[in-house]
Amino acid sequence: MNIDDLPAQSTIKRIAVIGTGTIGASWAAYFLARGFEVRAWDPAPDAESTLRDFIHRAWPTLERLGSVEAGADSNRMRFCKSPGEAVAEADFVQESAPEDLDAKRRLYADIDASLPPSAVLASSTSGLSMSKIQAGFDAASRFVVGHPFNPPHLIPLVEVVGGEKTAPAAVDWTLDFYNAHGKKAIRLNHESPGHLVNRLQAALWREAMDAVLTGLAGVEDVDIAIKYGPGLRFGIMGPFELCHLAGGAPSGTGAGGFSGFIDHFGDGLQSWMDDLREVRLDPDVRSRLKTLVEESVGRRDFKDIAGERDALLMATMIAARTRREEGFER
Amino acid sequence: MNIDDLPAQSTIKRIAVIGTGTIGASWAAYFLARGFEVRAWDPAPDAESTLRDFIHRAWPTLERLGSVEAGADSNRMRFCKSPGEAVAEADFVQESAPEDLDAKRRLYADIDASLPPSAVLASSTSGLSMSKIQAGFDAASRFVVGHPFNPPHLIPLVEVVGGEKTAPAAVDWTLDFYNAHGKKAIRLNHESPGHLVNRLQAALWREAMDAVLTGLAGVEDVDIAIKYGPGLRFGIMGPFELCHLAGGAPSGTGAGGFSGFIDHFGDGLQSWMDDLREVRLDPDVRSRLKTLVEESVGRRDFKDIAGERDALLMATMIAARTRREEGFER
Numbered sequence: 131m132n133i134d135d136l137p138a139q140s141t142i143k144r145i146a147v148i149g150t151g152t153i154g155a156s157w158a159a160y161f162l163a164r165g166f167e168v169r170a171w172d173p174a175p176d177a178e179s180t181l182r183d184f185i186h187r188a189w190p191t192l193e194r195l196g197s198v199e200a201g202a203d204s205n206r207m208r209f210c211k212s213p214g215e216a217v218a219e220a221d222f223v224q225e226s227a228p229e230d231l232d233a234k235r236r237l238y239a240d241i242d243a244s245l246p247p248s249a250v251l252a253s254s255t256s257g258l259s260m261s262k263i264q265a266g267f268d269a270a271s272r273f274v275v276g277h278p279f280n281p282p283h284l285i286p287l288v289e290v291v292g293g294e295k296t297a298p299a300a301v302d303w304t305l306d307f308y309n310a311h312g313k314k315a316i317r318l319n320h321e322s323p324g325h326l327v328n329r330l331q332a333a334l335w336r337e338a339m340d341a342v343l344t345g346l347a348g349v350e351d352v353d354i355a356i357k358y359g360p361g362l363r364f365g366i367m368g369p370f371e372l373c374h375l376a377g378g379a380p381s382g383t384g385a386g387g388f389s390g391f392i393d394h395f396g397d398g399l400q401s402w403m404d405d406l407r408e409v410r411l412d413p414d415v416r417s418r419l420k421t422l423v424e425e426s427v428g429r430r431d432f433k434d435i436a437g438e439r440d441a442l443l444m445a446t447m448i449a450a451r452t453r454r455e456e457g458f459e460r
Numbered sequence: 461m462n463i464d465d466l467p468a469q470s471t472i473k474r475i476a477v478i479g480t481g482t483i484g485a486s487w488a489a490y491f492l493a494r495g496f497e498v499r500a501w502d503p504a505p506d507a508e509s510t511l512r513d514f515i516h517r518a519w520p521t522l523e524r525l526g527s528v529e530a531g532a533d534s535n536r537m538r539f540c541k542s543p544g545e546a547v548a549e550a551d552f553v554q555e556s557a558p559e560d561l562d563a564k565r566r567l568y569a570d571i572d573a574s575l576p577p578s579a580v581l582a583s584s585t586s587g588l589s590m591s592k593i594q595a596g597f598d599a600a601s602r603f604v605v606g607h608p609f610n611p612p613h614l615i616p617l618v619e620v621v622g623g624e625k626t627a628p629a630a631v632d633w634t635l636d637f638y639n640a641h642g643k644k645a646i647r648l649n650h651e652s653p654g655h656l657v658n659r660l661q662a663a664l665w666r667e668a669m670d671a672v673l674t675g676l677a678g679v680e681d682v683d684i685a686i687k688y689g690p691g692l693r694f695g696i697m698g699p700f701e702l703c704h705l706a707g708g709a710p711s712g713t714g715a716g717g718f719s720g721f722i723d724h725f726g727d728g729l730q731s732w733m734d735d736l737r738e739v740r741l742d743p744d745v746r747s748r749l750k751t752l753v754e755e756s757v758g759r760r761d762f763k764d765i766a767g768e769r770d771a772l773l774m775a776t777m778i779a780a781r782t783r784r785e786e787g788f789e790r
Contacts, residue, residue, distance in 0.1 A: 285692060316684050317681055318681075326677050326681075330664060330667050330682075330690070331690055332736065337660050342700075347646060351656075356660065357701075358616040360609060360657060360694075363773060364690075364691030364695065365687055368683020369682065369683065370672075370682060371687075371765060374753060374757045379766075387757075389754060396741045398586075399662055402654035406662065411722070419722060423700050423703070423719075427717075442780050442783055446776040446779050447692060448779070449779035450776055458767045
């Protein structure tokens with residue numbers, strides 16, 4: 131299979147959203163905002179009304195973020211009675227079913243029987259291997275992972291990776307599709323536990339947990355350390371861009387840039403990396419962490435913290451988008 | 461010594477800034493903006509004019525960020541001929557000399573001889589141990605680490621930690637001082653390589669480097685993964701707040717919050733943490749990393765990237781500050 135065997139991007143009109151829990155509902159809202167027709171399916175009782183409520187609440191946010199295309203309609207959604215019905219006329223499928231391999235493979239058997247012959251299916255799975263999900267299905271070469279970061283209607287990132295049976299063209303096609311519709315999709319070259327982003331987060335979480343477990347700092351102070359320190363830049367620049375800038379401008383007297391960074395700070399960085407420790411989440415450690423966090427962050431009203439996160443995320447994302455649209459001066 | 465033996469915070473008028481390189485100049489601009497008088501010293505040729513230029517360029521940024529107090533004056537700075545002269549009438553000292561223990565101890569000998577009897581000195585050191593810096597000096601109990609995140613005039617975070625000889629009251633006093641003047645200062649309970657923040661960053665950098673070294677993802681895609689993914693939240697909420705929210709609202713049916721997070725995601729998190737690998741920055745690895753980054757990020761004009769970072773940082777910090785001042789709805 132090459133990319134010409136897959137649908138031309140401009141012909142994609144109808145997207146099946148399989149599984150409409152937290153992730154799937156958010157995907158449905160996003161696809162509707164980008165002007166697609168959505169066919170949804172989920173086995174939960176009240177799934178349709180829950181989904182319609184979610185889309186209704188998400189729509190004003192999508193409008194404020196500038197994500198709603200001209201002509202998009204939040205009602206252009208049909209809730210279907212089976213996964214087969216939802217995918218039968220779909221040009222693309224986003225599957226966000228629970229993280230249970232056996233249940234997922236039963237679902238994929240239904241999808242496999244009804245999927246149109248050239249449609250690509252992307253799974254939102256964060257923890258399962260596509261090689262295991264796809265094994266034995268007729269359409270396996272068109273099954274990829276398209277793992278979003280929650281909530282997908284707000285956060286641009288999607289990680290794209292194929293399984294053993296996935297055609298490389300299907301991975302390319304999926305990257306093109308997401309990137310053509312406002313997402314920031316990245317290519318992973320092989321399957322890996324936690325894909326990429328959860329590995330990066332796990333590294334940070336581990337050191338944060340170690341700091342409070344060893345008494346280096348309190349829970350609130352670790353939170354402050356990130357959100358009033360380096361975290362201020364992590365939504366603006368990636369790690370390699372930041373290290374490149376930390377190396378200084380290349381000049382006649384030195385390499386500068388990332389090379390300068392490694393030359394000047396490599397030994398220090400190595401010494402810090404060498405001092406990082408394993409964290410084992412055994413029952414005692416879990417209990418200590420729960421107590422430490424519940425006694426600090428947990429004292430605040432949950433809805434207050436969530437409201438603060440959502441309001442600040444929206445304000446900073448809109449500010450960054452506006453600033454990018456204005457362009458940057460030298 | 462207890463905190464009553466140290467100057468009342470309201471009496472602090474004059475700050476000595478020792479070392480006016482990148483970090484010290486930024487501190488000087490910040491202290492002037494907060495209405496203090498600054499006495500500066502640095503041995504470099506042209507240090508005074510370089511410092512005055514820096515302050516002049518930083519001032520409009522400080523004004524846009526709302527950091528300039530009524531009555532503050534960017535010219536309320538005297539450049540001194542010696543460290544002794546700079547500290548002799550200072551109420552507080554911020555030292556940002558190069559990271560060389562022997563050179564720093566020679567400097568501290570001069571400071572020790574002239575420091576007023578109750579003034580606290582904070583060192584911006586990122587890599588040296590205060591226990592080693594302070595050993596043997598008369599004023600050792602008033603020497604603390606006050607490590608900023610670059611650039612200090614923009615980024616609120618300061619890490620505060622004492623050495624073996626530092627009086628606990630001096631640590632408390634320094635935390636109070638910074639926090640009373642617009643910084644977000646955190647307490648570290650013991651000395652640690654990389655303090656806290658560089659450990660957290662090293663954990664993230666290590667996994668980012670491992671991803672490109674093992675071919676999991678390209679340099680640009682790792683950068684996108686952070687800045688269009690979880691990085692969008694890291695300037696808003698700390699790791700424990702984010703995990704607490706990821707656990708969902710506490711309800712009748714489950715713990716929710718951080719406890720719910722650990723119960724639901726602890727095993728997955730452990731499996732990702734278990735798969736994290738050491739990175740050894742030996743010459744071959746350094747060379748490969750340099751090539752990978754210089755071939756991607758390094759192709760862009762350095763000033764363009766720096767301009768983008770500064771513009772986006774300013775836009776998002778102002779947006780977050782404005783949103784915080786408005787308060788958050790439930």
